[in-house]
Amino acid sequence: MSTPLPLRLSAKASRTADSPINALIAAKLANPDLVNFAAGLVDEATLPVDEVAAITKRLFGESRRGQRALQYGTAIGLRELREALIAHLERLDGRHVGDLGLSADDVLVSTGSQQALYLIADVLLDPGDIVITANPSYFVFTGALQSMGARVLAVPMDDEGMDVDAVERLLEQLQAKGELARVKFVYCTSFFDNPTGLSLSTPRRRQLVEIVRRFSTSHRILILEDAAYRELGYDGAPLPSIKSFDAENQFTIITQTFSKPFAPGIKLGYTAMPPDLLDQVLRQKGSHDFGSSNVCQEIALETMTDGSYVRHLEVLKNEYRRKRDATLAALRANLTETAELHWTHPSGGIYVWLTLPKHVNTSREGRLFERCVKYGVLYVPGAYSFHPDAQGRTPNHHMRLCFGQVTFEEIAPGIERLAGAIKEEMA
Amino acid sequence: MSTPLPLRLSAKASRTADSPINALIAAKLANPDLVNFAAGLVDEATLPVDEVAAITKRLFGESRRGQRALQYGTAIGLRELREALIAHLERLDGRHVGDLGLSADDVLVSTGSQQALYLIADVLLDPGDIVITANPSYFVFTGALQSMGARVLAVPMDDEGMDVDAVERLLEQLQAKGELARVKFVYCTSFFDNPTGLSLSTPRRRQLVEIVRRFSTSHRILILEDAAYRELGYDGAPLPSIKSFDAENQFTIITQTFSKPFAPGIKLGYTAMPPDLLDQVLRQKGSHDFGSSNVCQEIALETMTDGSYVRHLEVLKNEYRRKRDATLAALRANLTETAELHWTHPSGGIYVWLTLPKHVNTSREGRLFERCVKYGVLYVPGAYSFHPDAQGRTPNHHMRLCFGQVTFEEIAPGIERLAGAIKEEMA
Structure with a gap:
């Protein structure tokens, strides 16, 4: 097949980056046993099939x-x-x-x-x-x-x-x-x-x-x-x-x-x-x-x-509440909150946001991310969600954990792996 | 309620006209018994419910x-x-x-x-x-x-x-x-x-x-x-x-x-x-x-x-073929094709395109359109589908008829109404 001539793209297309999530999916594919706190998906078991x-x-x-x-x-x-x-x-x-x-x-x-x-x-x-x-x-x-x-x-x-x-x-x-x-x-x-x-x-x-x-x-x-x-x-x-x-x-x-x-x-x-x-x-x-x-x-x-919408929502909320509680309990059991290392305690939704000491680099290319993949746990690097400040700096010591798609049983071992990787990184 | 301040729209929004179809829908609403050859919808009776x-x-x-x-x-x-x-x-x-x-x-x-x-x-x-x-x-x-x-x-x-x-x-x-x-x-x-x-x-x-x-x-x-x-x-x-x-x-x-x-x-x-x-x-x-x-x-x-896709398609095609034939037969029965007045004989799809003598104005604002609404039949003015030529002129003596949504039984009376309006307009 001959090499094709280039396309001439619109300015909008030229401004559109590939989704950063694709890089994460590649990591996931490489290790299917990963506990996936990265995917912003919903709880599969509670989907309203019936x-x-x-x-x-x-x-x-x-x-x-x-x-x-x-x-x-x-x-x-x-x-x-x-x-x-x-x-x-x-x-x-x-x-x-x-x-x-x-x-x-x-x-x-x-x-x-x-x-x-x-x-x-x-x-x-x-x-x-x-x-x-x-x-x-x-x-x-x-x-x-x-x-x-x-x-x-x-x-x-x-x-x-x-x-x-x-x-x-x-x-x-x-x-x-x-x-x-x-x-x-x-x-x-x-x-x-x-x-x-x-x-x-x-x-x-x-x-x-x-x-x-x-x-x-x-x-x-x-x-x-x-x-x-x-x-x-x-x-x-x-x-x-x-x-x-x-x-x-x-x-x-x-x-x-x-x-x-x-x-x-x-x-x-x-x-x-x-x-x-x-x-x-x-x-x-x-x-x-x-x-x-x-x-x-x-x-x-x-x-x-x-009436099924309202009824189902209660089922969902009970399950997510249980998973939120398990996520926060596992974080507490494995890490000590300090001024430098802490996380949000959300009263709803499917996300927990971790702030790590400034010298810990959570980015996709960093050592912590690779260590987590090796240990079998995935997160979204915080930098994806930040905009550069007036000096053009983007913080890269945060991570987003989603307890939406992971099962209840995966949460404790997943957070243990994550905390292990973080502690090694901080050591 | 106070008059709101204006929105400041994007250039794209400023370039986007309201759909011409909305003007047709208004005509339809005014007379629900209209035979609607305008809607580009599909045949409802043959939708694959089972x-x-x-x-x-x-x-x-x-x-x-x-x-x-x-x-x-x-x-x-x-x-x-x-x-x-x-x-x-x-x-x-x-x-x-x-x-x-x-x-x-x-x-x-x-x-x-x-x-x-x-x-x-x-x-x-x-x-x-x-x-x-x-x-x-x-x-x-x-x-x-x-x-x-x-x-x-x-x-x-x-x-x-x-x-x-x-x-x-x-x-x-x-x-x-x-x-x-x-x-x-x-x-x-x-x-x-x-x-x-x-x-x-x-x-x-x-x-x-x-x-x-x-x-x-x-x-x-x-x-x-x-x-x-x-x-x-x-x-x-x-x-x-x-x-x-x-x-x-x-x-x-x-x-x-x-x-x-x-x-x-x-x-x-x-x-x-x-x-x-x-x-x-x-x-x-x-x-x-x-x-x-x-x-x-x-x-x-x-x-x-x-296998249901292929099976259903045969049912659909038989029904549309029957409606296409009925549309062409009704046109033939009510109008005489000439160099100035003629229509396409499509071997597929859901549209027939009529060309009328140049002096017959088919546009939404024209007399023929209003006459058709009065008689109870709707078409899409041809001008919607044309681009201005080098001199900036857009032909306005065509119409699109869609036999998709109308029932088989509506076709003959609908075309008779349409032909009646056309003949009065040409007289």
Whole structure:
């Protein structure tokens, strides 16, 4: 075969790096007995197989329902599903729909919440535009932002989540530099985030809405609230959404998913957003796929309305809570928390975030990673989730542990291996 | 509620028009008894409800299979499905996989073929880049191209499909102007196309591959072959794909779908393409949705392997052939073909394309469209599918009729209404 002439790629393609996860998958393939704390997958044993068996039996047992499920849908998504979802958002926030300025017409059903994040970014961002996020934050989305040529500016976070005072200071600086017009949105994973497992505190939620309102002088600066893990809360009272502080549905977008609380295989997300933004997003969705799978939407509608969604979520939460507890117990049993070595104690989600002494390099190319692969345990290097600071430095002494996909039985031995490798590295 | 401040949109959003179809849907809603020859939907009665009932019963009756279907997948798609699809492409072309330079590793599974078209365009096109297509051509995709800022240059077509000599002349002109570097691909709906129902003849297929090879001097000019309707052929010998004339898998991409030959509701397409292009497309797909629904992919895999796909396709083809025949018979019974008034006689697909005398305006805003709505029949104005010629003129005396969604019984009265409106307009 002759060597082909090169392709001439778009600027966007040239800006798009290969997923860092591919390098991790290669390590996993080399040792299939690895305990995989890297994969951001969900617990396989608790996937709702019986529930979906019952649902599909009903759906395809009826000729009219079955036909509707197999026909084309609309770009915005099935009306009955959007109505069920808006009622679901109401319940989660304990607010009436009117108080949120929302109706089913403001909800988009998308091919996973990832697609909604992408479409929203795509209708707002030109190369050079600015998105503000926390450091660290969800790297698949910030990778997409970079492929669009956006400037991702990150503010620090602490146990209460994103430092919203730092957001305010950053906006002041950008205003002083005449760059406020380039700021399109603040991206915030507000519940049990990826990668730290931490949530934005309630006062900061209110404050963040006030801040974007205040700096919206000639155009709206939006908040994109990624609430993928919202429903996986294990202790404490549920937090209100950032969106619930925006009574007129003008400044905030909330996106949620069926992937974490139900099943990734139906690949559905849903997003409530201001109507003028939704109008633009729908045009793009028309170009992408003119509507997500109707089969999946009908399954989602059924599980929301037949009670199985809520019942299954309780099963899931009990299992994840048990795994979260096992992960934290194993860390405590094998490592001593200090000012230099500590980890988050998340009250929900599927992630624990470890901070190691600064001289311990957790990167894919480092000695610790290789040692862990040898011992049979995998993590995600923290550097993937960080943005360089003003000096261009990216911390590389953190790691993300996901207890989503590992089995309960794997957790103790997996953490023991990990702790062994860390202690050798620190010795 | 206060009037919100404006959003500051991206250049792409500003280039994206609302779908013209929305204007048609509004007409439909105003008169629910309309015979709808406008909707490009499939025949509802023949959707494979029983087949999918049996498949989902098997899938979710087995705990391991069910779990796999409900878990995350990979960006490229389920391996077993890609293997079944490459074997399917082999059968359609009657060629061994080696002769096509293809393996399952060259196949992407996407959220409908529309997503694949979008992703391919997105990794290749910057604003000002050139795509060559036929006049008329599939307007949803050319709309997406325009939203990316591409220049869509259209060549004429006749009963043998796109005029490939005109493609060659256009490339010569672009070369003379020094613009060859901006030409990224030729888009061709090669089988029973949308909107005309016509196919590219075999000699032109071979010739088109030779032309892009010849003009690929410093970079590869690709052919994007949209074969959505390929399997819906009703008479005559099957045509080889354009892709089958590119033995090294360097210059051609073929995209097919489950929507037309099986069911739109599973929203799956598949595309074989050169490996260096696939690598780029996968990076973008990682940003869009990191993999299409596993539930849908498992349904597709089952129907490809349990024999139901091929069996169901025969049922579908018989029904569509009957509707095609009824449409052509009704046109013949109600209108007389002349040099000025004629229609295509497609041997496959779901569209018939009518050419009316030049003074008859078929546009959405014209008198004929309103008359048709009044009489209870809907069509797609031809202008949606045309690109302006060198003088900026767009023909507006054509219409697309789709016999996909209408029932067999609606066809004769629907065409009678349409013909009545046309005759009044011509009188």
